[in-house]
Amino acid sequence: MNIGDVAERSGLPAKTIRYYEDIGLVRPGRDTNGYRRFCESDLHKLAFLGRARSLGFSIEDCRSLMALYEDRARTSFEVREIARDHLARIERKLEELQEMHKTLSHLVAECAGDDRPDCPILRDLASHGGACGGEP
């Protein structure tokens, strides 16, 4: 398979696949003309990577997960630790976004959104942390 076929079958853009080779996540062979030649197991690896990335795992996590996947002596403990850490990061991010959402949705709801200059959103931005009250 050439890179175009693998791109289509894995759902990853060719650019991304080249990048993954660059950083050592896959090692396709080469044809005499210099083209990358992928085998089924490369395709499988790329699908694995795509799935892991779609779950938000970092590239470094993906590297570790692939290594564990290919290591028959792995323990499910090791895998779960990576997933747990990632889950914790997701939870922190969720809380952060939920907090932003709460504040912003209140502000948007309070704002008239008309042709007048008065705006609770700008008031909020201007009033946090320090010097208030000059211009507009």
Added chain:
Amino acid sequence: MNIGDVAERSGLPAKTIRYYEDIGLVRPGRDTNGYRRFCESDLHKLAFLGRARSLGFSIEDCRSLMALYEDRARTSFEVREIARDHLARIERKLEELQEMHKTLSHLVAECAGDDRPDCPILRDLASHGGACGGEP
């Protein structure tokens, strides 16, 4: 005020303040020795930026919001549109993260996390044909 004072009073790292000057968000004066000299209104701007960034607005949004803040002829409509767009982005991101969280927390719960190699997490990663997150 020197940059250290402004950093302390605005809560932004000095590095970040220099960066904001670099990209034209603030324009502090200079002392004869080359040091940046900040006035109260610079500090106020930086606090505004810090607050906007903490609500997740992009730098370009911040630039627009600052411009509106300083424009007496602005309309609250313009401000609200920026905030609404940002809110929509936050909502999309939240949904995405919630989906990841759901999948991952199931997988983590199913995984024994012991010294055996069998692992539902790796099975999931390996079993999805395409790259994009979808159904099991």
Added chain:
DNA sequence: TCTTGACCTTCCAGTTGATGGAAGCCCTAT
């Protein structure tokens, strides 16, 4: 006066995970 140490300056590089584009081979079909 000299020195120490904190503070300031600029510039360069790296982070994450790709993505866009240019210049130029390779292959097949007409």
Added chain:
DNA sequence: ATAGGGCTTCCATCAACTGGAAGGTCAAGA
């Protein structure tokens, strides 16, 4: 022979900083 795709490499760019090196400035203390 030429046109068109597809493939190659390399370089630049995105966000929003952050770290560090090399060096100038300033106030205080011995």
